[in-house]
Amino acid sequence: MRPFSYQRATDPDMAVQALGAAAAANIPLPQALAQPLAGGTTLIDLMKLDVMRPAAIVDINPLARGWSEIEPRSDGVRLGALAKMADVAAHEEIQRNYPVIANSLKLAASAQLRNMATLGGNVMQRTRCSYFRDVSYENCNKRNPGSGCAALDGVNRMHAVLGVSDHCIATYPGDFAQALIALDAMVEITGKSGVRSLPFAQLHKAPGSTPDIETALQPGELISAFSISGRWPRSVYLKARDRQSYEFALSSAAVALDLQDGTIRDARVALGGVATVPWRAREAEALLKGQKFDDGLAQRVAAVAFAGAKGRRHNSFKIALGKRVVAHALQQAVTMEV
Ligand SMILES: Cc1cc2nc3c(=O)[nH]c(=O)nc-3n(C[C@H](O)[C@H](O)[C@H](O)COP(=O)(O)OP(=O)(O)OC[C@H]3O[C@@H](n4cnc5c(N)ncnc54)[C@H](O)[C@@H]3O)c2cc1C
Ligand code: SF4
Numbered sequence: 001m002r003p004f005s006y007q008r009a010t011d012p013d014m015a016v017q018a019l020g021a022a023a024a025a026n027i028p029l030p031q032a033l034a035q036p037l038a039g040g041t042t043l044i045d046l047m048k049l050d051v052m053r054p055a056a057i058v059d060i061n062p063l064a065r066g067w068s069e070i071e072p073r074s075d076g077v078r079l080g081a082l083a084k085m086a087d088v089a090a091h092e093e094i095q096r097n098y099p100v101i102a103n104s105l106k107l108a109a110s111a112q113l114r115n116m117a118t119l120g121g122n123v124m125q126r127t128r129c130s131y132f133r134d135v136s137y138e139n140c141n142k143r144n145p146g147s148g149c150a151a152l153d154g155v156n157r158m159h160a161v162l163g164v165s166d167h168c169i170a171t172y173p174g175d176f177a178q179a180l181i182a183l184d185a186m187v188e189i190t191g192k193s194g195v196r197s198l199p200f201a202q203l204h205k206a207p208g209s210t211p212d213i214e215t216a217l218q219p220g221e222l223i224s225a226f227s228i229s230g231r232w233p234r235s236v237y238l239k240a241r242d243r244q245s246y247e248f249a250l251s252s253a254a255v256a257l258d259l260q261d262g263t264i265r266d267a268r269v270a271l272g273g274v275a276t277v278p279w280r281a282r283e284a285e286a287l288l289k290g291q292k293f294d295d296g297l298a299q300r301v302a303a304v305a306f307a308g309a310k311g312r313r314h315n316s317f318k319i320a321l322g323k324r325v326v327a328h329a330l331q332q333a334v335t336m337e338v
Helices: 012-018 020-025 043-048 061-067 085-090 092-097 099-106 111-116 119-123 176-182 282-288 295-305 317-335
Strands: 005-008 034-037 056-059 070-073 076-080 186-191 194-199 222-229 235-240 251-260 263-272
Touching: 012 020, 012 056, 012 061, 012 186, 012 222, 061 076, 070 092, 076 092, 085 092, 085 099, 085 111, 085 119, 092 099, 099 176, 099 235, 099 251, 119 176, 119 222, 176 235, 176 251, 176 263, 235 317, 251 317, 263 282, 263 295, 263 317, 282 295, 295 317
Parallel strands: 005 056, 034 056
Antiparallel strands: 070 076, 076 222, 186 194, 186 222, 235 251, 251 263
């Protein structure tokens, strides 16, 4: 165990200030010397594995009073970053108008984890690439920039087929983020200059040549909330995994449709388990708009969603699997009763 300091932040300013140590050193948040602690279900794991080595922990749980609310609004909803995954999944308004969100959370992790873990921590969780999580492997560009990537020629069954680079093929592991990106969510970020808003689609960074820079958060910044405009009662989250609970996605799809008299007026398709970042399949969405649904259309949309996929030795099966997941999710969304 490495020594670290522990501080409880009783208000947002204090949290931001305490995280300022990292800001001063200009270190991207995931590697930063100071880390916020929410549910701790990922951070503590990674500290035990010696993957993350913060010198300071800033416990943000006291901010839950203002940052954990689930607020239905006249046209949309706002979700506090410290809301527990289980509470959001069980919320009546979320189940009725945003089933894609409720299901993405319900299908994630285990009941115990969902009771402890927060929305902000969930979107900020780090990849499950086993080379990243095992420090005996030196060559991981994400953990150890410039060292190479053990997964390229190693065991890459769980790795990404979309958004990859020659520097990193790690999969973004979370489920909730797919629902957020499909619904054009905004993320509210609190930092030393106040609060700023960013499209959720811009929060995560594709690996490119700097896989160690994972998000657009600046040092010292915290996610305080997510907001979604509109209501999406016809929406589903479908997740294929090695076992039916307590398991990350091999492939998942978040689909939201606006269906009027059998015609698709608007469509959202996002993919999980297959990409380096939460993945929006915009070209696939374009095929759906203005169309009547049938199985042929579902197959064409699924093919377009994976048109740019690049499989490797062990993970090419994700392309065929992912297409089936997309087609099935579309069928479920079209036939659901709203
Ligand atoms: C065995 C296991 C199985 C799992 N399966 C799944 C799964 O199937 N699907 C899935 O989606 N997840 C899964 N998870 C991940 C789990 O959902 C996350 O651990 C959890 O959501 C993280 O939330 P937390 O509040 O505990 O975050 P923490 O562990 O407290 O924090 C995680 C990271 O986010 C940072 N952070 C936390 N809050 C904020 C904030 N407000 N602003 C900025 N940074 C912040 C922390 O500094 C840390 O770096 C699994 C985890 C385990 C251990
Ligand atoms: S895929 Fe990314 S996280 Fe995994 S070993 Fe390669 S660089 Fe590291």
